[in-house]
Amino acid sequence: MSRIFNSMRDGVGFDLILVGAALLFLLALAGLPLVYNVLMSFQQVDMFTLGTLIRPWAGFTNYVDVVRQPEFWLVAKNTLIFVFASMAGQFVIGFSLALFFAQKFPGAATIRGLFLVSWVMPGLVVGAIWSWILAGDFGVLNTILKSLGIIQETVFWKSDPNYSIWAVVIANIWLGTAFNMLLLAVGLAAIPRDLYEAAELDGANAFQRFWTITLPMMRSTIGAVLSLGLIGTLQQFDLFPAITEGGPANTSSVAGYWSWQMSFQLYDFAKGATISVMMFLLVLFASVIYVRSTRHEVRG
Amino acid sequence: MRLQRLAFLATLALSSVSMFTLPAAAQVTVKMWSIDGDNGLYTKLAEDFNASQSEVVIESRLLAFDDLVNEALKAFATGQAPDIISLDNPDFALFSSRGAMLDITDRVANSDVIDTSVYYEGPLASAMWDGKLYGLPKATNTIALFYNKDLFAKAGITEPPTTWDELLEDARKLNDPANNVYGITFSARAGEEGTFQFLPWVQMGGGSFKEVNTPGAVKALEIWKTLIDEKLASQDVLSQGQWDSTGTFNAGNAAMAISGPWELGRMAADAKFDWGVALLPTETEGGPRSSAMGDFNLGIFANSQHPDEAFKVIEYFASQSDRLFPEFSNIPARSDIPLPATGDARTDAALKVFQEQLQYAQPRGPHPEWQKISKAIYDAFQAALTGQMSPKDALDAAQATITGIVG
Numbered sequence: 001m002s003r004i005f006n007s008m009r010d011g012v013g014f015d016l017i018l019v020g021a022a023l024l025f026l027l028a029l030a031g032l033p034l035v036y037n038v039l040m041s042f043q044q045v046d047m048f049t050l051g052t053l054i055r056p057w058a059g060f061t062n063y064v065d066v067v068r069q070p071e072f073w074l075v076a077k078n079t080l081i082f083v084f085a086s087m088a089g090q091f092v093i094g095f096s097l098a099l100f101f102a103q104k105f106p107g108a109a110t111i112r113g114l115f116l117v118s119w120v121m122p123g124l125v126v127g128a129i130w131s132w133i134l135a136g137d138f139g140v141l142n143t144i145l146k147s148l149g150i151i152q153e154t155v156f157w158k159s160d161p162n163y164s165i166w167a168v169v170i171a172n173i174w175l176g177t178a179f180n181m182l183l184l185a186v187g188l189a190a191i192p193r194d195l196y197e198a199a200e201l202d203g204a205n206a207f208q209r210f211w212t213i214t215l216p217m218m219r220s221t222i223g224a225v226l227s228l229g230l231i232g233t234l235q236q237f238d239l240f241p242a243i244t245e246g247g248p249a250n251t252s253s254v255a256g257y258w259s260w261q262m263s264f265q266l267y268d269f270a271k272g273a274t275i276s277v278m279m280f281l282l283v284l285f286a287s288v289i290y291v292r293s294t295r296h297e298v299r300g
Numbered sequence: 301m302r303l304q305r306l307a308f309l310a311t312l313a314l315s316s317v318s319m320f321t322l323p324a325a326a327q328v329t330v331k332m333w334s335i336d337g338d339n340g341l342y343t344k345l346a347e348d349f350n351a352s353q354s355e356v357v358i359e360s361r362l363l364a365f366d367d368l369v370n371e372a373l374k375a376f377a378t379g380q381a382p383d384i385i386s387l388d389n390p391d392f393a394l395f396s397s398r399g400a401m402l403d404i405t406d407r408v409a410n411s412d413v414i415d416t417s418v419y420y421e422g423p424l425a426s427a428m429w430d431g432k433l434y435g436l437p438k439a440t441n442t443i444a445l446f447y448n449k450d451l452f453a454k455a456g457i458t459e460p461p462t463t464w465d466e467l468l469e470d471a472r473k474l475n476d477p478a479n480n481v482y483g484i485t486f487s488a489r490a491g492e493e494g495t496f497q498f499l500p501w502v503q504m505g506g507g508s509f510k511e512v513n514t515p516g517a518v519k520a521l522e523i524w525k526t527l528i529d530e531k532l533a534s535q536d537v538l539s540q541g542q543w544d545s546t547g548t549f550n551a552g553n554a555a556m557a558i559s560g561p562w563e564l565g566r567m568a569a570d571a572k573f574d575w576g577v578a579l580l581p582t583e584t585e586g587g588p589r590s591s592a593m594g595d596f597n598l599g600i601f602a603n604s605q606h607p608d609e610a611f612k613v614i615e616y617f618a619s620q621s622d623r624l625f626p627e628f629s630n631i632p633a634r635s636d637i638p639l640p641a642t643g644d645a646r647t648d649a650a651l652k653v654f655q656e657q658l659q660y661a662q663p664r665g666p667h668p669e670w671q672k673i674s675k676a677i678y679d680a681f682q683a684a685l686t687g688q689m690s691p692k693d694a695l696d697a698a699q700a701t702i703t704g705i706v707g
Contacts, residue, residue: 046398047373047376047377047394047395047398047400048377048398049377050373050374050376050377050378051374051377051378051379052377070679070697070701071679135536136534136535136536137480137534137536137548137553156534156535156536156538158536158538158539159535159536159537159538159539159686160535160686161686161687161688164539243539244490244539245489245490245491245539246490247489247490247491247538247539247682248490248538248539248682248685248686249490249679249682249683249685249686249688250490250679250682251686264366264370265671265675266671266672266675267369267370267373267394267671268672
């Protein structure tokens with residue numbers, strides 16, 4: 001008896017309790033909804049069966065129907081543009097800012113902290129602000145671009161099918177850059193200074209130091225930032241209703257927004273679930289990369 | 301021991317007190333769900349109803365507009381539905397067509413308070429399914445053409461346009477890019493608001509929500525497209541809602557605007573020019589009229605435990621119709637209630653036009669899958685207006701989707 005108790009306080013039993021608690025938490029709050037969602041994507045759901053678990057089986061009908069929707073490929077293309085353009089923008093600007101603020105100059109830490117303001121702001125507020133900035137006739141961005149002579153004609157960022165997805169991408173880059181910068185700055189701070197000193201003594205120039213020391217030392221951080229960025233971007237929702245509502249003609253609709261629209265505007269819960277299962281497979285892929293990159297961290 | 305006795309006595313005393321204060325005949329509680337906003341209409345009328353008698357108590361719950369249908373679906377599926385719900389009229393058929401709402405045809409026929417013959421056809425039709433009445437319109441609204449009289453005079457136009465071609469011609473004359481003035485503004489947004497604005501044109505063009513590719517409907521979409529292609533309307537009408545769109549009219553940046561009576565208060569205060577309201581122009585002179593129809597219907601859930609009491613509440617709301625406009629700026633869905641003067645001549649004249657336009661207002665649907673039909677319609681005009689498809693092809697594609705839904 002006391003042996004079990006002792007092991008629970010300090011030993012294998014204690015480990016098991018910790019693992020068990022974490023697993024229970026994951027199962028209840030992430031696992032069950034996930035399984036329920038997958039189950040729903042294989043069923044026929046309407047208002048009379050919404051509250052039950054056992055519903056008429058639909059097989060792959062929902063999946064076939066979703067792929068056959070006229071907007072499916074457009075939404076898929078938009079999702080890829082949105083995810084990769086947002087991530088690239090957030091990462092490049094975030095990394096540049098992190099490197100910039102890693103230089104020791106007066107007030108560097110304070111100004112870096114101020115950048116977090118954009119990350120703290122709720123997505124809907126950011127969306128509303130960018131919606132005004134990007135407005136066609138009276139938007140600030142058009143006024144600036146016109147006075148600089150970059151554009152002559154008014155660009156309807158939110159209403160032109162060629163630009164609508166980019167309108168949301170621009171807002172999303174602004175929203176996510178600070179988060180990227182923060183994580184990358186932490187990674188930069190963890191690189192031992194003596195490596196750079198040694199390289200400098202050996203005559204390595206700034207580019208060589210960046211390429212042979214900073215990048216390799218940041219590998220796991222970069223992997224983590226990119227996969228978190230992918231997950232965060234796929235989850236981005238608030239900006240869409242606030243800026244374009246997926247329009248015009250679905251040219252700025254992405255999988256996450258489409259799934260919400262199916263479930264909560266068209267009340268087709270099964271198809272909404274189907275789209276989110278498809279998205280989940282994509283996120284799963286990112287999670288595998290993330291887990292692999294953090295596993296590296298533990299060993300080091 | 302002593303403590304237990306004390307506790308027992310206390311419980312006894314408390315229960316006798318509570319028995320004494322509660323009346324012997326228990327009150328019936330009727331749960332009512334509605335939206336927040338709407339100038340506090342639901343809250344105030346529920347309070348007044350509760351104060352007016354002692355048999356029925358309304359327990360009112362206010363929800364956000366976007367949550368109302370989802371919450372109601374969830375509640376109905378789990379058997380937790382309220383007794384009464386107020387639903388936006390195109391959402392009503394989602395419930396009534398599936399037997400989720402109580403058939404009140406006979407109750408209304410036998411009612412001393414409600415007389416359906418005085419109600420406008422459109423709002424009443426939105427509460428009907430398969431010839432039976434499942435609810436009663438709370439109020440109604442529609443859209444018409446606002447026009448800037450000062451800009452019209454400047455362009456030498458004396459009368460507002462009465463046909464689509466005149467509308468286009470006037471828009472060309474009024475358009476003044478040098479002074480940041482567009483000919484017209486409206487909402488062609490990818491959402492219910494867009495369908496709300498476009499469907500009347502389809503109906504005036506001989507179509508309906510079941511038949512959107514008639515020649516008249518195609519012509520309507522071609523006119524919309526011309527307005528945007530010739531920059532007679534801002535391309536941002538594709539993403540603006542009606543409220544923002546009409547805001548540009550109030551600021552003097554558009555000479556005409558298509559919107560509804562909910563704009564009147566703000567316009568009377570903001571617009572620094574003389575304005576008027578005209579009926580929506582028709583396809584040809586004297587052609588069929590139509591307009592959109594908005595606002596909410598009150599209905600009783602079929603599994604309500606207190607249908608009689610719930611119906612009393614609906615009767616009460618109907619009996620208070622004369623208060624809708626003076627107190628809550630809602631327009632009653634019936635023609636027998638004169639709207640009192642507001643003190644603003646332009647507003648009073650505008651209300652007369654809106655009341656006339658209401659006679660032609662047609663419901664969206666009713667159809668249980670309205671939201672999908674609506675998406676087919678707004679996807680079509682957006683595809684045409686952005687040049688991805690020709691108006692004819694876009695409406696043909698929408699028709700194929702709609703035929704798949706309505707059969």
